[in-house]
Amino acid sequence: MEFRSNVPLAHYTTFRIGGPAKLYAEVSDASELSLGYERAAKDHLPVYVFSGGSNILFSDEGFPGLILRLTDGGFRILDAGLVSVGAGRKLNELVTECCKSGLSGLERLAGIPGSVGGAIRGNAGAFGADTGSVVASVKALDTRTGMVREYQREECVFGYRESLFKRHPELVVLSAEFRLGTGADPKALLWKAESVRREREEKHSQDAFSAGSFFMNPVVLDERLREEFRRDSGKEPKDERLPAGWIIDQVGLRGRIIGHAKVSEQHPNYIVNTGGATAAEVLTLVSIVKQKVRDELDIQLQAEVQLVGFGHESAKHRRKPIENQPADESWPPLGT
Numbered sequence: 001m002e003f004r005s006n007v008p009l010a011h012y013t014t015f016r017i018g019g020p021a022k023l024y025a026e027v028s029d030a031s032e033l034s035l036g037y038e039r040a041a042k043d044h045l046p047v048y049v050f051s052g053g054s055n056i057l058f059s060d061e062g063f064p065g066l067i068l069r070l071t072d073g074g075f076r077i078l079d080a081g082l083v084s085v086g087a088g089r090k091l092n093e094l095v096t097e098c099c100k101s102g103l104s105g106l107e108r109l110a111g112i113p114g115s116v117g118g119a120i121r122g123n124a125g126a127f128g129a130d131t132g133s134v135v136a137s138v139k140a141l142d143t144r145t146g147m148v149r150e151y152q153r154e155e156c157v158f159g160y161r162e163s164l165f166k167r168h169p170e171l172v173v174l175s176a177e178f179r180l181g182t183g184a185d186p187k188a189l190l191w192k193a194e195s196v197r198r199e200r201e202e203k204h205s206q207d208a209f210s211a212g213s214f215f216m217n218p219v220v221l222d223e224r225l226r227e228e229f230r231r232d233s234g235k236e237p238k239d240e241r242l243p244a245g246w247i248i249d250q251v252g253l254r255g256r257i258i259g260h261a262k263v264s265e266q267h268p269n270y271i272v273n274t275g276g277a278t279a280a281e282v283l284t285l286v287s288i289v290k291q292k293v294r295d296e297l298d299i300q301l302q303a304e305v306q307l308v309g310f311g312h313e314s315a316k317h318r319r320k321p322i323e324n325q326p327a328d329e330s331w332p333p334l335g336t
């Protein structure tokens with residue numbers, strides 16, 4: 001495990017934005033995570049853990065502590081329909097592997113960038129499916145105590161882009177078991193996953209420098225606005241929420257540019273780095289969007305993307321150093 005100083009973070013994010021980490025290391029299992037925390041404690045540094053970098057905006061100043069990036073992650077079929085996977089594995093790869101093995105249930109998540117751990121933490125979802133629905137259990141490291149615990153699905157409190165792990169940033173997801181359907185035709189599953197990926201690409205270029213949808217879809221109970229959405233889109237709102245992209249369009253901000261940051265023309269909930277954008281430009285654009293939506297529609301948008309290194313999040317993420325090695329030695333190493 002290699003600790004490097006002054007490592008630019010932009011490269012590790014899909015936004016391609018962010019200054020340097022004071023200290024940086026890649027970790028692929030829980031013991032490496034623990035080593036990272038020990039080093040941070042010795043150097044009196046705050047720690048931040050991330051993985052795929054597809055739902056994060058690092059500040060232009062970077063992070064004044066140790067960044068640990070979870071990489072890799074094992075994949076094992078335990079018994080019919082039960083799959084064990086390490087948190088650092090790419091979600092998109094997991095989808096393909098399961099499809100190839102005739103295991104169904106993940107196809108609609110095809111094409112979502114990032115890691116399995118990140119997807120569990122944010123309950124990533126698309127096309128009416130979400131990660132939490134197929135999770136059987138999750139193993140997580142409590143970075144305050146160094147203990148690893150297994151959480152059954154009911155304990156994970158999955159909701160719309162919500163989970164226990166999001167509410168408790170001191171918990172780092174190490175691995176998970178997914179309960180999937182069996183006996184499906186692999187070819188049909190792969191075809192379905194591929195058509196989902198194509199549909200995503202049609203909605204928005206997936207290679208653009210962005211973090212996907214910047215805002216969560218807000219709860220909107222105003223019947224006048226809901227009726228307008230029905231008329232405009234020809235769709236029924238799925239639940240109490242309306243799409244943030246549609247709302248941003250209503251206030252005329254599609255295509256709005258600040259510096260090199262742009263509200264996407266294609267999908268106004270995407271904020272795109274058109275090349276060389278700074279985090280400051282993105283945040284200025286974000287605050288314009290939030291303010292206009294609040295002033296004109298009385299709706300408070302909330303960022304889905306995690307802002308890191310801007311000062312206000314540091315207390316939350318200033319995890320205490322681990323005092324003991326995790327007690328449960330039986331948990332599966334992430335990298336196997």
Ligand SMILES: Cc1cc2nc3c(=O)[nH]c(=O)nc-3n(C[C@H](O)[C@H](O)[C@H](O)COP(=O)(O)OP(=O)(O)OC[C@H]3O[C@@H](n4cnc5c(N)ncnc54)[C@H](O)[C@@H]3O)c2cc1C
Pocket residue numbers: 014048049050051052053054055056070087088112113114115116117118119120121122123124125126165171172173174205206207210211212213306
């Ligand atoms: C083009 C594009 C399309 C997208 N489409 C979708 C979509 O359809 N649906 C959707 O839900 N999201 C979408 N996203 C957002 C993103 O891909 C998901 O939120 C993804 O699950 C984030 O995973 P990550 O590993 O990249 O997380 P990161 O960006 O690395 O981290 C995000 C947050 O998760 C935390 N985290 C990461 N790993 C762990 C872990 N192991 N344990 C605890 N916390 C952890 C980090 O601390 C951070 O707070 C999209 C993003 C892009 C760029």
